[in-house]
Amino acid sequence: MQDEFNLLDMAEVPLHEWPVEQTLDNCIKCNICVTACPVAAVTDKFPGPKYEAPQAGRFRHDMQPTPDASVDYCSGCRVCNEVCPTGVRIAEINARARRQITKDSGIPLRNRLLGRNELLGKIGSYVPRLANFGLQNPLSRSMADMMFGIAKEAPLPTWSTKGTFWDWFKRTRAQRLKSEKKVVYFNGCATMYYEPFIGQAAVAVFEHNGYEVIVPPQKCCGLPMLSNGEFDAASEYHQYNVDHLHDYAAKGYDIIGTSTSCTLTLKEEAPELLHLTDERSHKLSYATWDIFEWLRERHEAGELKTDFRPLNMVLPYHAPCQYRAHRVGKPALDLLELIPGLDVRESTARCCGIAGTYGYKSEKYQIAMDVGAELFDFVKTQGSQVEMTACDSETCRWQLEHGTDLPSRHPIEYLAAAYGLYDLERRALLNE
Amino acid sequence: MQSIQTEVLVIGGGATGTGVMRDLAMRGFKTILVEKRDLSHGTTGRYHGLLHSGGRYAVKDPDAARECIEENLILRRIAPHCIEDTGGFFVVTPWDDPAFGDTFMKGCQETGIPCEEISIAQMLKEEPLLNKEMARCFRVPDGSADSFLTSECNVASAKAYGGQMLNYHEVKRLIKEGDKVVGAVCYDLVNDRDVTIHADLVVNASGAWAGKIAGSIGIDVHIIPGKGTMVAIAHRVLNTVVNRCKMPSDGDIIVPVHTVAIIGTTDVKVEDPDQFAIQPWEVQLMLDEGEKLVPGTKQMRMLRAWAGVRPLYQETSVADTRDVTRAYTLLDHSARDGVDNFITITGGKWTTFRQMAEVVVDRVCEKLNTKRECRTHLEAIPDIQHEPRTAEGYYWLGSRLARTEKNKAYGELACECELVTRAEVEEAITKHEAKTFDDIRRDTRLGMGPCQGGFCSYRATGILHTVRQPSIEETNVALRDFLQERWKGLLPILWGPQLKQERLDELMYLHVMNVDHMPGETASRLGPQMYDKGTVETRPQSAKT
Ligand SMILES: Cc1cc2nc3c(=O)[nH]c(=O)nc-3n(C[C@H](O)[C@H](O)[C@H](O)COP(=O)(O)OP(=O)(O)OC[C@H]3O[C@@H](n4cnc5c(N)ncnc54)[C@H](O)[C@@H]3O)c2cc1C
Ligand code: SF4
Ligand code: SF4
Numbered sequence: 001m002q003d004e005f006n007l008l009d010m011a012e013v014p015l016h017e018w019p020v021e022q023t024l025d026n027c028i029k030c031n032i033c034v035t036a037c038p039v040a041a042v043t044d045k046f047p048g049p050k051y052e053a054p055q056a057g058r059f060r061h062d063m064q065p066t067p068d069a070s071v072d073y074c075s076g077c078r079v080c081n082e083v084c085p086t087g088v089r090i091a092e093i094n095a096r097a098r099r100q101i102t103k104d105s106g107i108p109l110r111n112r113l114l115g116r117n118e119l120l121g122k123i124g125s126y127v128p129r130l131a132n133f134g135l136q137n138p139l140s141r142s143m144a145d146m147m148f149g150i151a152k153e154a155p156l157p158t159w160s161t162k163g164t165f166w167d168w169f170k171r172t173r174a175q176r177l178k179s180e181k182k183v184v185y186f187n188g189c190a191t192m193y194y195e196p197f198i199g200q201a202a203v204a205v206f207e208h209n210g211y212e213v214i215v216p217p218q219k220c221c222g223l224p225m226l227s228n229g230e231f232d233a234a235s236e237y238h239q240y241n242v243d244h245l246h247d248y249a250a251k252g253y254d255i256i257g258t259s260t261s262c263t264l265t266l267k268e269e270a271p272e273l274l275h276l277t278d279e280r281s282h283k284l285s286y287a288t289w290d291i292f293e294w295l296r297e298r299h300e301a302g303e304l305k306t307d308f309r310p311l312n313m314v315l316p317y318h319a320p321c322q323y324r325a326h327r328v329g330k331p332a333l334d335l336l337e338l339i340p341g342l343d344v345r346e347s348t349a350r351c352c353g354i355a356g357t358y359g360y361k362s363e364k365y366q367i368a369m370d371v372g373a374e375l376f377d378f379v380k381t382q383g384s385q386v387e388m389t390a391c392d393s394e395t396c397r398w399q400l401e402h403g404t405d406l407p408s409r410h411p412i413e414y415l416a417a418a419y420g421l422y423d424l425e426r427r428a429l430l431n432e
Numbered sequence: 433m434q435s436i437q438t439e440v441l442v443i444g445g446g447a448t449g450t451g452v453m454r455d456l457a458m459r460g461f462k463t464i465l466v467e468k469r470d471l472s473h474g475t476t477g478r479y480h481g482l483l484h485s486g487g488r489y490a491v492k493d494p495d496a497a498r499e500c501i502e503e504n505l506i507l508r509r510i511a512p513h514c515i516e517d518t519g520g521f522f523v524v525t526p527w528d529d530p531a532f533g534d535t536f537m538k539g540c541q542e543t544g545i546p547c548e549e550i551s552i553a554q555m556l557k558e559e560p561l562l563n564k565e566m567a568r569c570f571r572v573p574d575g576s577a578d579s580f581l582t583s584e585c586n587v588a589s590a591k592a593y594g595g596q597m598l599n600y601h602e603v604k605r606l607i608k609e610g611d612k613v614v615g616a617v618c619y620d621l622v623n624d625r626d627v628t629i630h631a632d633l634v635v636n637a638s639g640a641w642a643g644k645i646a647g648s649i650g651i652d653v654h655i656i657p658g659k660g661t662m663v664a665i666a667h668r669v670l671n672t673v674v675n676r677c678k679m680p681s682d683g684d685i686i687v688p689v690h691t692v693a694i695i696g697t698t699d700v701k702v703e704d705p706d707q708f709a710i711q712p713w714e715v716q717l718m719l720d721e722g723e724k725l726v727p728g729t730k731q732m733r734m735l736r737a738w739a740g741v742r743p744l745y746q747e748t749s750v751a752d753t754r755d756v757t758r759a760y761t762l763l764d765h766s767a768r769d770g771v772d773n774f775i776t777i778t779g780g781k782w783t784t785f786r787q788m789a790e791v792v793v794d795r796v797c798e799k800l801n802t803k804r805e806c807r808t809h810l811e812a813i814p815d816i817q818h819e820p821r822t823a824e825g826y827y828w829l830g831s832r833l834a835r836t837e838k839n840k841a842y843g844e845l846a847c848e849c850e851l852v853t854r855a856e857v858e859e860a861i862t863k864h865e866a867k868t869f870d871d872i873r874r875d876t877r878l879g880m881g882p883c884q885g886g887f888c889s890y891r892a893t894g895i896l897h898t899v900r901q902p903s904i905e906e907t908n909v910a911l912r913d914f915l916q917e918r919w920k921g922l923l924p925i926l927w928g929p930q931l932k933q934e935r936l937d938e939l940m941y942l943h944v945m946n947v948d949h950m951p952g953e954t955a956s957r958l959g960p961q962m963y964d965k966g967t968v969e970t971r972p973q974s975a976k977t
Contacts, residue, residue, distance in 0.1 A: 025666050025733035028933045029848065029883040047842035055848055058667045058691040058881070059833035063558070067834030070842065086932070 849881020
């Protein structure tokens, strides 16, 4: 697979579209990324972004054995990309280097498991109660820790005991809104198997605003595999999604997701890391939206209903790291602030620590908790009246709950609640 | 005045001189090598970095081609740790005659250079950034070679056989008694004093400076220095040596050397090997030619430019004892000038240094009436570094990163760009007796990465001061010398990212540290010789090849 990029045109191309490795030449060694990286701040096992990307990058070569090891400790949070004054695409360079490691030394079973979020989801959902017992049971967790290196304390999700998101969507087909205005919903694995109520809240919000929701066949976006270095498998998944979604994209439908990481993968991660420059991937990439990015656009166009009821609560909100790569600011924050009575407190913590599947790994669990301490402390300092927190990304919410002992919700759940459609306590639609 | 006695005195610490030193020592001669600066300070440390397969000369100069391939194979055997086995391509670009490919192939066959034509698809698979419009591509066993390391290893080997090396000893003049050369008067730059070295025989291996040395006793060795300018791209855009498949000319090779890719060179006659400029047209030409091989070159970050001088020997004497079949010049001054015990060796290639040394030492044996066999091609040159090597013993691009990762030495880096640890800098100072930061650089690659000393110079300063404890003034001037030395090669390419880098470096050193006003001299005599200011924008007619 070879980059079709013509370097000659580089001056015309926005920096974020440069071939990843070429950007390492921009580095002026200022160390700003090093001072900002949350992982380098808590462990000596990780030398930091400047060392891993622009520096080590000069010693790497696709056709030679990889000299790397420590780059595995990069969580991929992208704080570095955001602060770098010269546009070095550090996190992406690191992702490719990690991929090279697995190419050389093979992928540990543990990482294969964590990469197969969807498969695990599916298996567990046949016998959710039993699976949940296994996941929450200290004995089996200790065994998983010893045998696979999955940290026994790590905040793994629980399977939905009320069926999958698709089960619900099919079951309620008759009640679903029909409309001229249509959107395509990309639910992602977490909504599918663990948190179907988030999809329900999203559907309710779309329909409340007059949109019919289409849920086409779809697979895992492939991100867990990409971040565990399994590029070939990720490529198959991505291809499936391109096959099933690109017709909608071609027709001009917006493809919207509630998981900031899935949408990022469709938009950018997969095409970029897998070097996909074909028309279909490109179309899909441009049609994909994060749900709050999309809702904010509607609001700015004056199309969003604002018949919100007050939600009287103090709400610490943490924007997930993926928003950095979306380059859309903090759209959920913009909309939550429209809800009367809601006292949103914006977290400026760099990262919750979990970074996808990073914090599940035994050797990284403590690092993830240390990174997250900044966020957990922030929540604590908001006072005892805080009952819940908010974050757009599923693994971050689970980590937040683990680190603060407070329940955490997706912003779409608050929005649905403010529309009077959703019960925040029970995590269920009101009319059901 | 201090006086030393030896059997053979070798002048010049480049590839040739260190090669001669090793060969002499191995054949049991008591040997001293003097070098006016540090090892590889001359052309050897400013060359293109190519271990020739001979392909470049296969058509134009078959004798040189044969020498290159012979030595290429020998060096791969005796000094793989000084070589990266990159392989080489000869490519026919849209600007070249495709038929030359056949001439080239034939030339390689006749001179014994292994050569195969490969498909453009295969070429692009190995080197995706190469111009997709190439017509043909040939593979030859070119390589990339570390000349600093080779000189160091040669000297280490010679020392093990009893040889002695004196750097920062500049030959002021030869000493002639009757019709014999009996030694040389040297100036010891570090201790600011003269040293006389008496020898039974003197080998002048001072490259482009050979005429100056011979001239000190009135012998006319007419050498015209030919300057060659090179530009380094800040990272390895290529991992294979890429040559244009045509008659050799300017800017037609890109060599990947360690972490950079070097475009070169020009060939311009200059008056003085110590005084010349890097002209804007030369830099422009390198970029233009580089662009033909790797589209986008002009947009990339240039790290640095530098120039080396080739010694072009012009025979003036009738009694020419030069071995005309060779691509180098060996002058035995007894037959040529009636002055005995004095030999000059100059020209050639880095690649052929061992063979040149062998020929010289054979002549030394003859003159000193003894018969001792050369063994430099049989015995491996010891590796003085502690880096991982490939199964064949070569170094590879990732060696240093692999070592840093294995030792978890990332917290110990003095030079972050080239991954040089504090311990290595200390070793350069204590064990290898570095006199200047530039010596540490040649020893370790400190300061050779994109920031060009920005973040390592002050660290190295601290280390030097702690280890050697000179006066504060001395430490300061050593730092200033090094900053000046790095600046030297940056001026010709100061635009884009490298300009940003230099602005940051300037803010750090001049504004924050106030380096210009710290106590001590502004510059020392061990400091760099700067290039003249480049003023010529367009290529002069006379410089066209
Ligand atoms: C631009 C350029 C690119 C080249 N590229 C390649 C290449 O890619 N591959 C290749 O094989 N060859 C290459 N060559 C040729 C190769 O670099 C030289 O042939 C080789 O380095 C010469 O080594 P040397 O030891 O003879 O000379 P030098 O390295 O110049 O050594 C002479 C030494 O003598 C010292 N000296 C001078 N005067 C005195 C004095 N008075 N007292 C004491 N010491 C003194 C100098 O400081 C110097 O260190 C290149 C040459 C040039 C100019
Ligand atoms: S992505 Fe995050 S963890 Fe990785 S180097 Fe950047 S800031 Fe550090
Ligand atoms: S912030 Fe950017 S420019 Fe600065 S050191 Fe890091 S990668 Fe280099």
